[in-house]
Structure formats: C-alpha cells, structure tokens
Amino acid sequence: MSTRKACSVRKIRFSGRPEPVQAQRPTPGPGQLLVRTELVGVHLGLVRMLRAGNVSDPGGEMVGTVVDTGPDVPGAWLGKRVGGVVFEGVYAEYALAAPALVSELPADVDAADGLALVRGGLVAMGAVRSGGDIAGRSMLVTAAASGSGHLAVQIARALGAERVVGAVGAADKVAFVRECGADGVVGYEDPWVERFDVIVDGVGGSLVTRAVEALAPRGRLVAYSAGGGSVEVGSLLAELKTITGFSIGLLSRTQPDVIESYRSELWKLLADGAIRPRHTEFSVDRLDEAIASIEERRNLGRVVLRMAASTS
Numbered sequence: 635m636s637t638r639k640a641c642s643v644r645k646i647r648f649s650g651r652p653e654p655v656q657a658q659r660p661t662p663g664p665g666q667l668l669v670r671t672e673l674v675g676v677h678l679g680l681v682r683m684l685r686a687g688n689v690s691d692p693g694g695e696m697v698g699t700v701v702d703t704g705p706d707v708p709g710a711w712l713g714k715r716v717g718g719v720v721f722e723g724v725y726a727e728y729a730l731a732a733p734a735l736v737s738e739l740p741a742d743v744d745a746a747d748g749l750a751l752v753r754g755g756l757v758a759m760g761a762v763r764s765g766g767d768i769a770g771r772s773m774l775v776t777a778a779a780s781g782s783g784h785l786a787v788q789i790a791r792a793l794g795a796e797r798v799v800g801a802v803g804a805a806d807k808v809a810f811v812r813e814c815g816a817d818g819v820v821g822y823e824d825p826w827v828e829r830f831d832v833i834v835d836g837v838g839g840s841l842v843t844r845a846v847e848a849l850a851p852r853g854r855l856v857a858y859s860a861g862g863g864s865v866e867v868g869s870l871l872a873e874l875k876t877i878t879g880f881s882i883g884l885l886s887r888t889q890p891d892v893i894e895s896y897r898s899e900l901w902k903l904l905a906d907g908a909i910r911p912r913h914t915e916f917s918v919d920r921l922d923e924a925i926a927s928i929e930e931r932r933n934l935g936r937v938v939l940r941m942a943a944s945t946s
Contacts, residue, residue: 642657643727645725651922652922660726662703663704666704668729669698671941674941677695682860694719697739697748698715716736720732737897743904746911747911750935754911760858760880761880762786762790762832762856766854773795773832774798774833775801776834777802777837778811781937783800785911790834797818799828829853833848833853835859838861842855851874853873855875855878858881913935914938915938
C-alpha cells in the first residue's frame with residue numbers, strides 16, 4: 635500500500651493549447667502501478683483528437699520506473715523499469731498503469747528504443763506476421779517512415795522477405811526508408827508498377843484501392859490504419875487476393891500469449907542488431923513542435939517526449 639506524501643508534479647493540460655501545468659501526484663488504486671515516466675510517445679491518434687477538439691487526458695505509450703503500487707499489486711514491481719500503454723494521463727511526470735499492459739524492459743535497452751518497441755514495434759510485428767510466412771516473398775510497406783512503418787520494413791527483412799519496398803508521402807523520406815533497409819521506395823503519387831505478395835498498409839483511405847491493385851495473385855493486404863478506405867469485392871476474386879485487418883488492442887485482450895511472443899522476438903531482434911528503431915526526441919516544453927512534426931507528416935520514425943530525466 636502507498637505511504638507517499640501528496641505532492642505537486644508536472645503534467646500536460648490539453649484544454650486549449652497543450653501546456654505543462656502542476657497537478658497532484660496520482661495515487662495507485664487496486665490493480666495499478668504508479669510509474670515515474672521518462673519518455674512518452676507522441677502519436678497520430680493524439681493529433682486526430684486535438685483536431686476534433688475532444689482530447690482531455692489522453693493515453694499512449696510510455697517508459698519509466700515503477701515507484702508505487704496499489705494495495706493488491708505485488709511489491710516486486712517496485713523499482714522495475716517498464717514500458718507499455720496506459721489509457722489516460724500518460725502526458726505527465728507520473729502515470730497510472732495496469733500490470734497487464736506493461737512489461738519490464740531488458741536492462742541493456744535504451745529508453746527510446748524501448749518506447750519505440752512497446753507499442754509501435756508490436757503493431758509492426760503483428761501486421762507483418764498477419765501477412766503469413768513472408769520468407770522469400772515480396773512486401774510493400776506504406777507509411778514506411780512512420781513509427782510502426784520503419785520497423786515493419788526492418789522486421790520484414792529480418793524475417794526473410796526477398797524484397798521489401800517502402801511507400802512514402804514525401805520525397806525527403808526516401809533516403810531514411812532506404813537507410814532502414816528497404817530495397818526500393820515509391821511515392822503515393824507515383825505509378826506502382828511492381829506487384830507484391832504482401833502489402834502492410836498503415837495509411838488507409840484511397841491508398842487501399844491502389845494497394846489491392848498492386849497485390850500479386852494470391853497476395854494479401856494487411857490493413858492496420860484508422861484511416862478507413864473501401865474495396866470493391868470484385869477486385870479480389872479473379873486473382874484470389876485477400877484482405878485482413880490487424881488490431882493490437884484486440885490481440886492484447888484475447889491472446890496475451892501471442893503478444894508476449896512478439897515482445898520476446900522484438901527484444902531478440904534488437905539485441906542481435908537486426909532492427910534499429912529511429913526516433914526524434916523533444917523536451918516537454920517543446921510538445922507543440924512534436925505535435926506539429928506528426929501533423930505535418932515530417933516525422934521520421936517514432937516521436938518521443940522526455941518527461942523526466944533517466945533514472946537508470
């Protein structure tokens with residue numbers, strides 16, 4: 635049970651323009667951990683909520699150290715350096731987390747690498763795996779410079795894909811995606827003359843139709859974007875194409891063992907040097923710049939916000 639004294643801590647207020655303010659440190663309740671956050675992710679979902687004007691105390695991915703536990707949580711959690719997802723209040727010096735949604739980071743993993751993998755890496759791994767056995771096959775990854783997309787390029791290569799091509803929305807992202815291991819890069823407005831066995835799409839919208847057209851016979855499109863899009867079913871029939879959706883949330887709730895296997899695989903790939911997350915870090919007082927980099931699609935890899943100094 636918590637014995638700490640109440641104190642004032644820093645968090646981001648999202649009423650109007652996001653800005654750092656002082657707030658009372660949260661108290662962990664039953665089934666909760668209190669994590670002193672080191673890094674938090676700035677993501678497209680936050681940008682969409684800000685545009686819609688319905689953001690209050692958003693969640694997201696974080697990395698930090700457990701400093702307190704609820705009354706029914708094992709004390710062994712105390713002092714552990716963890717990463718994972720919280721559903722609200724992540725943009726704060728201290729955040730409440732559920733043990734089932736976080737995991738301990740390997741001792742030698744950098745905080746930014748850990749943040750990139752605890753959600754974006756799981757999404758990338760799950761989306762690539764949803765394409766089936768890709769060894770010796772070709773793959774196209776859209777949003778290839780994004781937090782999940784740049785990892786999907788590397789994971790596909792590590793899992794034995796014969797050819798990996800990235801698709802991007804701007805020419806200044808080409809070099810970055812090639813540096814991540816892509817054999818080729820195409821723009822969203824370019825002709826897609828090549829056909830692929832698997833396409834992992836993180837964009838949605840009108841790009842879905844183009845992706846279906848770019849599938850090889852018996853090819854599969856894995857859609858994980860919240861960007862929507864529609865498909866003419868008849869376009870799938872003649873060449874036996876398929877489309878499947880991927881949701882990390884559903885998988886976490888229904889098959890936690892699969893999530894754990896993905897997590898273990900990601901740590902091993904990182905340790906072996908087979909994947910190398912890229913990120914851009916901003917201090918908490920530069921949150922506006924971090925948000926703008928995503929809103930204007932300028933980000934290369936994961937965008938992270940430093941809430942506190944490293945405790946390692």
